[in-house]
Amino acid sequence: MCINKLVVWILVAVSMVGVLAIPTVLSSVNRDVKTVVIDPGHGGLDSGVSSENGVKESDVVLLIARVLGEYLESGGFNVVLTRKNQSALIGGRFVKKTDMERRVEIIKKASPQLVISIHLNSFSDKRRKGMQVFFGGDNSRDFALLTQDILNQQFNLPDAGRNFSILKADKYILNESPCPAVIIECGFLSNNEDERNLLDDTYRHRLAESIYQSILLWSFGEGA
Ligand SMILES: [Zn+2]
Numbered sequence: 001m002c003i004n005k006l007v008v009w010i011l012v013a014v015s016m017v018g019v020l021a022i023p024t025v026l027s028s029v030n031r032d033v034k035t036v037v038i039d040p041g042h043g044g045l046d047s048g049v050s051s052e053n054g055v056k057e058s059d060v061v062l063l064i065a066r067v068l069g070e071y072l073e074s075g076g077f078n079v080v081l082t083r084k085n086q087s088a089l090i091g092g093r094f095v096k097k098t099d100m101e102r103r104v105e106i107i108k109k110a111s112p113q114l115v116i117s118i119h120l121n122s123f124s125d126k127r128r129k130g131m132q133v134f135f136g137g138d139n140s141r142d143f144a145l146l147t148q149d150i151l152n153q154q155f156n157l158p159d160a161g162r163n164f165s166i167l168k169a170d171k172y173i174l175n176e177s178p179c180p181a182v183i184i185e186c187g188f189l190s191n192n193e194d195e196r197n198l199l200d201d202t203y204r205h206r207l208a209e210s211i212y213q214s215i216l217l218w219s220f221g222e223g224a
Contacts, residue, residue, distance in 0.1 A: 030219070030220055030221065031113065031218065031219050031220070031221075032113065032219075033077065033113040033114055033215065033218075033219040034077065034078055034113060035077065035078040035079075035080065035110055035111065035112040035113060035114075036072055036077050036078070036079055036080075036112055036113070036114045036115070036116060036215065037079075037080045037081075037082065037106065037107050037110050037112040037114070037115045037116070038065045038068055038069055038072075038079060038080070038081050038082070038116050038117075038118065039065075039081075039082040039083075039103055039107070039115060039116065039117035039118065039173065040058070040061040040062040040064070040065035040081065040082065040083055040118050041057065041058070041061050041117060041118060041119040041120075041183075042056075042057055042058035042061070042119075043058050043062070043083050043085075043086060043087065043099075044058075044086065044087050044095075044099075045095060046058065046095065046096060046099065047059075048061070048119065048120065049120060049121065049122035049189050049190070050122075050189060051189040051190070051195045052190075053195070055189060055195055055198075055199065057119065057120040057122075057189060058086065059086065060120055060186075060189075060198050060199070061118040061119060061120060061186070062083070062085075062086065063204055064118050064186060064198075064204050064207060064208055065081060065118050066081075067204055067205055067208035068116070068118070068208040068211055068212060069081060070208075071208055071209060071212040072212060072215065075212070075216065077215075078110075080106065080107075080110040080112065082102075082103045082106045082107070083103075100172050100173060103173060104172070104173060104176040104177070107173075107176070107177055107178070107181075108176075108178060111178075112179055113179050113180070114143065114179060114180055114181070114215065114218075114219075115173070115177045115179060115180070115181035115182070116181075116182060116184060116211065116215075117173055117174075117181065117182065117183040117184070118183075118184055118186060119183055119184070119185050119186070120185060120186055120187055120188070120189050120198070121185040121187065121188045121189070121190075122188060122189050122190040123188055123190050123191075124190075125190075126190050126191055126192070127191065128188050128190070128191060129159065129160045129187065129188050129191040129193060129194045130155065130156040130159070130160035130162065130164055130187065130188070130194075131151040131155055131156060131164065131184065131185060131186050131187055131207075132148070132164040132165075132166075132167065132184075132185045133147050133148040133151070133164075133166045133167075133182050133183070133184050133185075134166070134167050134168070134169040134171065134174070134182060134183040134184075134185070135166060135167075135168060135169070135174065135180075135181070135182050135183075136168070136169060136170070136171060136174025136175050136177070136181060137174070137175075137180075137181075139179075139180050140174070140180040140181055140182055141166070142180075142218065143180050143182060143214070143218045144166040144182045145166055146214050146217060146218050147182060147184065147211065147214040147218075148164060148165070148166045150210050150211075150213055150214045150217075151164075151184075151210060151211075152164060154206070154210050155207070155210070159193070159197075169183065171183060184211065186198065186207060
């Protein structure tokens with residue numbers, strides 16, 4: 001990919017966002033991200049969390065992952081999805097364990113520079129809404145912070161009236177990824193408004209574009 005062209009694109013994107021500061025080290029640090037693994041959580045028998053209306057996490061995260069993949073491919077990145085359809089990765093007695101191991105196998109085989117695992121949340125208090133980023137190792141902290149900042153500015157503050165903070169999590173996929181990796185909880189299926197938004201194609205495109213912006217900014221120097 002032509003870096004100059006990309007930097008211009010980023011500046012345009014940042015100016016469209018408006019509220020983001022233009023990174024001062026934009027062109028001096030290049031993390032050389034070539035391959036991104038997108039991991040749509042759950043699948044098959046494991047549908048993840050569900051809404052009162054029966055909307056399944058596994059279905060919605062796959063839609064978000066596909067759109068994010070399209071943005072990344074249009075930007076010249078290699079994209080690997082850990083699953084491309086609704087079926088489980090691997091059956092067997094310990095479905096969840098083998099499923100997670102298979103995802104990590106796919107990640108390691110792809111030799112990515114970044115792993116984005118997409119999930120949805122659920123909470124007993126149905127008023128809880130918004131997006132939150134989880135990270136494992138210290139090498140993922142900068143990207144998690146950047147992504148959370150963008151999601152706070154573009155979604156959480158205007159839609160939920162609050163910011164979320166990144167959280168360190170002890171998760172297999174984060175611990176085993178050979179590169180920076182985050183889990184993005186893209187909203188609460190227990191909240192009616194989040195559910196309605198997540199079922200809207202335009203909203204999912206906005207969300208995927210925001211995550212794509214954070215990948216571009218991080219790739220070309222934002223963060224320590
Ligand atoms: Zn999940």
